[in-house]
Amino acid sequence: MQSVWTLLSWGPEGWLDEIASGVRVTILLALATLPLGLLAGFFVAIAKRSEEPMLRLAGSIYTTIFRGLPELLTLFVVFYGAQIGVQQVVRFFSPDAYVEINSFVAGMIALGVVFSSYASEVFLSAFKAIPQGQYEGGYSVGLSKGQTMRLVVLPQLIRVALPGLSNLWLILLKDTALVSAIGLSDILRQAGIAARVTKEAFLFFAVACLIYLVLAIISSFGIGAIERRFGHKEAAR
Amino acid sequence: MSEVATVTTVEKPPAPPRPWTGERIAGAVLLGLWVLCGVGLAAYLLAAWNPELFEKYLPYYLSGLVVTLTLVGISIVLGALLSVPVAWMRLSKNRLVAGFAYGYVYFFRGTPLLAQTFLIYYGLGSFRPELQALGLWTFFREAWYCAILAFTLNTAAYQAEILRGAIASVPRGQWEAGSALGLSKLQTLWKIVLPQALIVALRPYGNEIILMIKGSAIVAIITVYDLMGETRRAYSRTFDFQTYIWAAMIYLTIVELLRNVVDWIERRITVHLKR
Numbered sequence: 081m082q083s084v085w086t087l088l089s090w091g092p093e094g095w096l097d098e099i100a101s102g103v104r105v106t107i108l109l110a111l112a113t114l115p116l117g118l119l120a121g122f123f124v125a126i127a128k129r130s131e132e133p134m135l136r137l138a139g140s141i142y143t144t145i146f147r148g149l150p151e152l153l154t155l156f157v158v159f160y161g162a163q164i165g166v167q168q169v170v171r172f173f174s175p176d177a178y179v180e181i182n183s184f185v186a187g188m189i190a191l192g193v194v195f196s197s198y199a200s201e202v203f204l205s206a207f208k209a210i211p212q213g214q215y216e217g218g219y220s221v222g223l224s225k226g227q228t229m230r231l232v233v234l235p236q237l238i239r240v241a242l243p244g245l246s247n248l249w250l251i252l253l254k255d256t257a258l259v260s261a262i263g264l265s266d267i268l269r270q271a272g273i274a275a276r277v278t279k280e281a282f283l284f285f286a287v288a289c290l291i292y293l294v295l296a297i298i299s300s301f302g303i304g305a306i307e308r309r310f311g312h313k314e315a316a317r
Numbered sequence: 318m319s320e321v322a323t324v325t326t327v328e329k330p331p332a333p334p335r336p337w338t339g340e341r342i343a344g345a346v347l348l349g350l351w352v353l354c355g356v357g358l359a360a361y362l363l364a365a366w367n368p369e370l371f372e373k374y375l376p377y378y379l380s381g382l383v384v385t386l387t388l389v390g391i392s393i394v395l396g397a398l399l400s401v402p403v404a405w406m407r408l409s410k411n412r413l414v415a416g417f418a419y420g421y422v423y424f425f426r427g428t429p430l431l432a433q434t435f436l437i438y439y440g441l442g443s444f445r446p447e448l449q450a451l452g453l454w455t456f457f458r459e460a461w462y463c464a465i466l467a468f469t470l471n472t473a474a475y476q477a478e479i480l481r482g483a484i485a486s487v488p489r490g491q492w493e494a495g496s497a498l499g500l501s502k503l504q505t506l507w508k509i510v511l512p513q514a515l516i517v518a519l520r521p522y523g524n525e526i527i528l529m530i531k532g533s534a535i536v537a538i539i540t541v542y543d544l545m546g547e548t549r550r551a552y553s554r555t556f557d558f559q560t561y562i563w564a565a566m567i568y569l570t571i572v573e574l575l576r577n578v579v580d581w582i583e584r585r586i587t588v589h590l591k592r
Contacts, residue, residue, distance in 0.1 A: 127343075127344075130340055130344070132338075132340045132341050134345055138347035147572075148572040148576075150531040150568055151534075152534040152535055152537070161558060250427075254427075258429075268432055272439075275440075281435075282441065283443070285435045286440065288435075289428040289436055292429060296427040
């Protein structure tokens with residue numbers, strides 16, 4: 081029976097280096113998903129507040145589906161479904177090819193669509209906080225529709241949406257734990273391997289939980305800094 | 318002026334034709350894509366339709382559904398009971414008590430439910446001799462009980478925050494008015510504050526139940542055969558992708574049903590607030 085500190089040391093005896101690589105995977109996955117989800121969420125929000133009923137309906141179907149499915153199921157559907165789909169497309173060209181979908185990419189897509197459907201709701205309610213006069217002001221000084229959106233509305237929108245989005249970031253960080261189920265070596269999977277080998281399950285899962293907590297705490301400090309930088313400059317009305 | 322005289326009724330000019338703006342084209346294309354997806358899915362399900370498979374796995378899916386709903390139901394109710402003392406401790410003036418409740422809530426809201434479930438199911442297995450000595454091993458040996466424990470602790474933390482926020486949203490004047498009328502604290506809470514707080518809390522509670530139903534899919538990983546677990550079992554036996562599609566449709570139906578019920582209740586209980 082090794083001591084706790086040996087088990088948690090760096091190197092061949094301990095498991096800290098394995099867990100650190102898991103932390104790296106988790107952070108990379110969350111950071112890679114974030115821009116994807118934000119961008120998709122923004123465009124879905126624009127679609128849902130459009131005057132065109134068909135566009136609104138298309139956006140609503142998207143959010144209804146991806147907010148209603150369990151994240152784990154979305155992950156499996158993307159992972160296995162994409163596997164089968166890509167396989168069939170490739171078989172069409174070369175009959176005996178075998179493709180394997182990268183579990184990192186599958187995780188990124190699945191978490192990205194879930195994140196974007198929630199983010200679209202956040203953006204949608206932030207859009208409501210921006211008065212119509214802002215658009216009219218933009219048009220009256222000769223800005224085009226796109227310019228008004230980019231230069232006038234978006235800077236204010238981000239400020240309003242920031243609390244909601246930071247909440248979603250914390251949820252995303254926790255949801256990354258699900259990718260351990262499709263074999264990606266994130267924190268939880270590495271901790272699980274360590275637990276199985278050393279038979280110290282409680283120790284390693286507790287460490288995993290603490291790492292997630294530390295990541296959440298670091299994130300809230302980061303979010304606080306961003307809010308101080310952008311949030312307080314409330315335009316005088 | 319005979320031309321004018323013949324016109325007897327003034328008709329509204331016809332609406333100008335709606336132009337095909339970029340937005341409208343994008344809408345049509347995207348909606349078309351969804352329709353294509355829907356038709357493709359229906360065609361796939363029809364092509365893959367296999368009555369034997371359906372008859373064989375239907376009972377499994379139904380039992381999985383019952384397991385999911387039972388798990389969520391039990392955890393939500395137990396969590397609601399546990400959340401009351403936690404919320405009360407969070408509002409306590411004693412720093413130690415409030416700090417403990419804060420730590421509890423922070424831990425369970427800050428870590429993934431999957432990690433918490435692993436910590437309880439696999440982690441507490443490390444203490445098998447101690448648990449056996451206490452006679453608790455029969456409880457912690459079963460994945461089902463561990464899942465209920467983990468989910469209850471998790472949802473209690475979220476529900477405590479919902480409850481605390483809702484009670485805090487009721488203005489202080491309501492408490493003062495209650496005590497001015499000679500009501501005790503408990504009476505004020507029960508008869509004046511809670512009815513108002515529950516209006517605020519209804520939507521977050523509904524969301525929490527939906528989150529629990531979606532989150533409960535992870536128990537499949539610790540070998541509880543809920544809807545997700547049955548789906549994984551069916552898939553691993555048949556390698557037929559439609560098993561996942563069925564599960565997706567069932568989950569989607571439950572969540573949408575629940576969401577509409579919450580909307581309906583909210584409309585009912587806020588009738589007096591509509592202007």
